[in-house]
Every structure is written in C-alpha cells, then in structure tokens.
Amino acid sequence: MMASPAFRVVILGAGFGGMEAARALRQAPVEVTLVDRHNHHLFQPLLYQVATAALSPGDIAWPIRNIFRHQRNLSVLMAEVAGIDTAARQVRTADGMRLPYDALVVATGATHSYFGHDEWAAFAPGLKTLDDATAIRRRLLIAFEQAELTMSAAERQRLLTFVVIGAGPTGVELAGAMAELARDAMSREFRRIKPEMARIILLEAGDRVLSTFPEDLGETARRSLEAKGVQVLTGRKVTRCDETGVTCGEEHIPASTLVWAAGVVASPAAEWLGVEPGRAGRLQVGPDLSLPGMPEVFAVGDLVQAKDADGTPVPGTAPAAKQMGRFVGRLLAARAAGRTAMAAFRYRHQGELATIGRRSAVVALGRLKLTGLIGWWFWGIAHVYFLVGFRSRVVVSFQWLWSYLTFQRGARLITGPARRKPDAA
C-alpha cells in the first residue's frame, strides 16, 4: 500500500454520484477509498433492457476497480456498510473493518419503497440491481412457458397478464419493452398460445404518465404505449399485491407478473449517521451538500433531499447525481489543495427523456421537445454515449441494431434459482 497522504476521503457507493466524486478527486493530494457492496458500476437507465431480455448484464455494468485502475490515489473496496461512527470519523463495514475518514461522501442511493407494505416485495419486485433485472426476466419468460403448458383458459390469461406499477420513466420504458417482447420477439414461437395475447398493464396512482415531464409529452407517451397495446390505467392506487395479482380498491387484476416502479426510499444513511431523515428517508443537506452540523460529511445522489441555490428541489436522476458528485469532489479537491471552494451547489437541468420502444421516445430539453423517431434516435445516441468504454458502446449498438432489424432479443435466458411455479412467484 502506498504511503498515506494526509487527507483521507471515503466514498460510499459507486453509482453515478460516487463515481463522479471519485473522478473529480483524481488529481487531488488525497487518499480516496471507494466502497460498494457490488463489484460493478451499473448503468441503471438501461436496466429495464436487461429485464426484458434485450441486453446482457455484462453490456451495462463494469468492474469498479477496472474503471479506476489508472487512478493511483484511489482504492476500491467491495464491502457492505454497517454503520458510521461520526464522532470517531470511521465507517464500519459488515465484515468488521473500520475505515477512518477526514471527509465522507455518502452516495448509497435509493431502493424501492412499498409505502409500508414490504410484504408486497415478494410479489412485485423492483428494478435496482442486475439480480433484480435477471429475476424479472426469469418471471416474464417463465410466465410464457407456463402459459404454453396450461390447459386452463383462465390460468393462461392470468399467466399472460403483466402489470407494471408506476408510470414514471422506468415504468413507461418497462411496459413498452414488455409489449414489444411479447408482440414482436416471441411471435410465432409458441404452438398453443399467441404471445400477442399477453396483456400488459401500466398502473399509475396519479392522473397521468411521466408526471415530471411536460404534460403534452406525457400524453404522447401514453398514446404511444397504447398503440403498442399497453393498457394505461391512471388514478389507480394499489391496495394489495399478492400471488393472485394486484388489487386497486375494488378492482382486482389477476396477473402472474408484477413489477414495482412506483416509489423509492433512500438507503438507511440517515440511520447510520444518526440524523433525522427527511421525506422518503432522504438526507437533508446544506447548500454545499454537507450535513447540518457535520461539515466533513457530504451526501450526493437520490438519497439526498437537496435544494438548488435558487431553492428549486433537485430531482433524483442520474444527471443530478453526477452533478452533485462532481461538485463535492471538486470542493474537496480545492480544500485539499488549500484553494477556496464554491460555496453552494447549483443544479443545471439538462432535460428528461424516456423511450417507449421501437421508433418512439419523448425528450424534453428545456423548450425543445422531441418525439417519435427523432426522439428515439436522440435517446439511443445519448445512452450509448454515456456507457463506459468502447466495448460496451460497440456491443450495445450492435445488439440494438440487430434487434431493430430482426425484431429479436439477444438475451432471452431463464437463469437463476430453481424454476418456480408462477403461482409462487
């Protein structure tokens, strides 16, 4: 191990926020330790494509230590955080290690929130990790296999009903991709069922899809989903998820496969730090993204309830996480170099985009709005551009081109724990 420079920065989480903070420190006279419980950084915006068999896990994830192999002031540790001793300035890991820090950047992100109904998780998994994605892919594909086997028409209809709960960008993209998987990729492959019989339902508690987008783009997305055969049901608050399907008040929808894209809750960082959490467990931070009363502890990404210097709330998106990470990294680099740092984080809103499927996406860039084929090209190029490394860009571009030309999917594999009956899924 190299000789210790004076200033030790520990970064928890190698998502978009943690990665940018680490990168911004590459020239700084500090010793950085980047801790993550996975060995890979994950490009979450394309995770729904793994869940719907279009891409392989290896296409959208990269070993963290490989990404940082040339950054000599940085060590990567694969470990789970168990707690933070803020008085002693040490992070405790589940393995019993203690990592001392002079500055701490908490970037551990968010996970699904079932609004107090954690028992729904078994029936309506969310989509945050590669394992989540391959588990959802397994459920989806097994449902078709089981539908081909069953002799009961009602059971067949239940097996072929897929419900996505929550019509934010993830929910919209998942529902669109599921519709194309059923209608295009698998058509003509079954003998007893027609995959086109599949019913894909997008449930939303609010009154429209993509509520953070301009209203007309939400409407465009809705029409586009409906054109692909997705049933969009707004104003439906889920009251129960179980092995039979999903219930919204009086309405019960028998379904084999539910996917939860409705809510997130911050990782338990507030608990680790012994501070009062804000809304949805989020950390409350000051203008420089440090915690009140702890000037050496910063938090970035979607576990933060941050306000811009102008007072507008910062959204829980990847670009926002990157901007926050970069801000804190630069601030620490400046301090370590004895320079004065910027005092307040300023969020620059770049836009929002979501794809509905083949030749269809909605993009809002300030006043500029793109839809349809042009939006779709913009979406695709932007996503390939943000992937890590040449290999992923080539492989993802090729897989997409191939899928576009053949209507096929390249990763339609059922893998993982022993095959379960869908009624237990």
Place this chain on the structure above:
Amino acid sequence: MMASPAFRVVILGAGFGGMEAARALRQAPVEVTLVDRHNHHLFQPLLYQVATAALSPGDIAWPIRNIFRHQRNLSVLMAEVAGIDTAARQVRTADGMRLPYDALVVATGATHSYFGHDEWAAFAPGLKTLDDATAIRRRLLIAFEQAELTMSAAERQRLLTFVVIGAGPTGVELAGAMAELARDAMSREFRRIKPEMARIILLEAGDRVLSTFPEDLGETARRSLEAKGVQVLTGRKVTRCDETGVTCGEEHIPASTLVWAAGVVASPAAEWLGVEPGRAGRLQVGPDLSLPGMPEVFAVGDLVQAKDADGTPVPGTAPAAKQMGRFVGRLLAARAAGRTAMAAFRYRHQGELATIGRRSAVVALGRLKLTGLIGWWFWGIAHVYFLVGFRSRVVVSFQWLWSYLTFQRGARLITGPARRKPDAA
C-alpha cells in the same frame, strides 16, 4: 394446436444431440415435441469463458423455441422429466403432464460425478449450466475482493489459490483462462494484493493432461499451461474437498476456490427407463442407438455408452452427440416416410481441440496436429462457426478481439445470491 400427424416423436433434452435429432426431422411427416428443463440451448464448449468472465451468458445460449420457430412440426416444452412409462409409451413431467410418444429420443446428457462423494459438490462445483458458470465466476471474483480486504498473509494466500480438478479439455481450458484472468485482466487494479500472486493449480489423477489427445499434444498443453504460470500436478487423486481446500492423500492444498472437471455421470435416464445402467450410469444401446428390447426408444449424446459399427467406443463429445442425434433423426424420418433406414450408427472422428489461452491451443485432426498460434486461430474460427446465429458470431468475435487487444474481460460481474464469505463458499 395443429392437427396431429400420426407419428409422435418426443425428444428429451435440447443439447447438441437432441437439437440435431429435431433438425433432422424438419421435413418428416411427424409431430415432434422437444422437452428441456431450460429455455435455452447452451454452447457448452465455451461455458468456461462465462465462468472466467470473458463472455456473457447471452453470448453462448439461445432460446430453444426461437431456434425452431420456423419448424412447424415441432413444439418446445420447458419441463422437467420425472419418469418414463415405457409400457404406456408416455413421458411424465414434474408438472404432472403426460406426453405420449411413438418414438422417444433420450438426449438428457450427463452431469458431474463426484465418485460417490456428493458432499464435495458444495465445495467443488462443476461446470455444466449457465448458473454453474456464473456461480464459479462469482467465487473467483469474490476471492480476489476478499484477498484485498484480509490482513492475514496465510488467508490471503488461501484466498488466491484456485484449484481445477481434472485435466481434460474443460479443466485445461479453465486453468488457462483463470491464469490469464489473474495475470492480465486484473493486474494493476488492486492496491494491497497483486493478482499475479494467484496460484492456479490443475490437479489430475492420471499421469498426463488431455489423456484423450495424442501424447505429444498433451505435453505441449502442459508446457503451455506452465508458461502461463499454472501448476500442473498429475498423479494426484483427490481424497477430500472441503471449505479449507483440497486433499490428495497426505497432501493438503489450502484453497478458496475449487472447480470440479474430473468426472461425469449420465443423467438418470436408466432409472426412468427401468434398465440396467452401464459404466458411469450410461445407457447401453444397440447399433441403431435404440435400447435393447425397446425398438422405439433411442438414446444419443454423452449419456450413451455407444460403440461404433467397428466396435470402437464413441466419445462423450459435442460432435459425437450431434452425429448420433442426426443419425436417429434421419432414421425416424426415413421410417415415417416408409423408407428403409440405415441399420447402424457409424461415428466419424473429426478431431479434438482445446485452447490454453492467448495464442495457444492444441488441435488433433487425424494425423494433422496444430499448436500455438495456428492452433489457436483454428480453435477460434471453429468455435465461432459453430455458434448459433449471426448475432452471437459477431458479438463473440468482437468480445474476443477486444479482449485480445486490451487484455481485459467484458463480463467481470459478481451477481447472484447474497455475497458469501469465501470460507463458506
């Protein structure tokens, strides 16, 4: 479902043998049902590359029903075989289905054999399925992560010791790929350990590696492995595998990761059929690959103990399985068409090949022997050629080219069930 033609063929297993049998029946006036417990056909010869993070599962596996989508006389069922009622001519599945047949082709392959020590399986997993491969990948990669964390030198050495048991083609390819993963792909990425410290041991009970290859090629492979830093230990019969490592008589090798490539046993087809199994549980078959006393039941692939028309035993390889599958498929097609079929299976030995790693392979094609760079090119082209479909050929070729140029691996992901401590692995 289409109207039933008179003659029903049920094929169990969509490996190389079952697939070829199904394909050979594509023009025949029969109704084929192809049953597999997975939804995908797997290109097993490259499975070790998934285990060593070079390729993704999606690169070497394809949905069976996608492969056969244009073969209208064929249905694919994803189901597990529970038994065979030979009197009633029905296959029973674990789901309680009964599949009646006029002719049955059993092609369910083989699995690892621990020679009566099934308790070793937990410590020394074998490599037969995609889940096996991702589980081995996880163990390998976690061992390096844990070695970076530990403070004990002995524990670090144990964590970085990897033992492959059995020096057939799979064992040789795995050991070579593991050495390159450690020495090339991960070098410079750790701060406390040097991955080059990893010790890779290939254990073999017999007196040489690649015992089915010509002796000089076995010797070439051994030297080539040693040049990559693999320790090749022959004449070592394993007497125990446990959480501390592997024992051969008096000799104990502390190791975190063991992989079993030593022996196979046929799937329980003999039991299903109520016949006496041959060596290693294999089915004994007549010259036309039908079972003695059951002219409507055939068996192909490495669950068969077959003899060529000349009396030479047929090896348990992919080309042999394909040839057997094709023979039975054609025989049944001829019978269904009222033509006379060939009476006896004749095995055509095409050669043997194994790669040791970058620029090194051994190939025996009759009298022609290729080694080194030329052997390696031959091996690579042959394997790309035998992959299914244009997409896989492009993606695998590109991943290989990229790995060749950059020394990197494209699928270095730790995924799957919650991270285990290596001492529990």
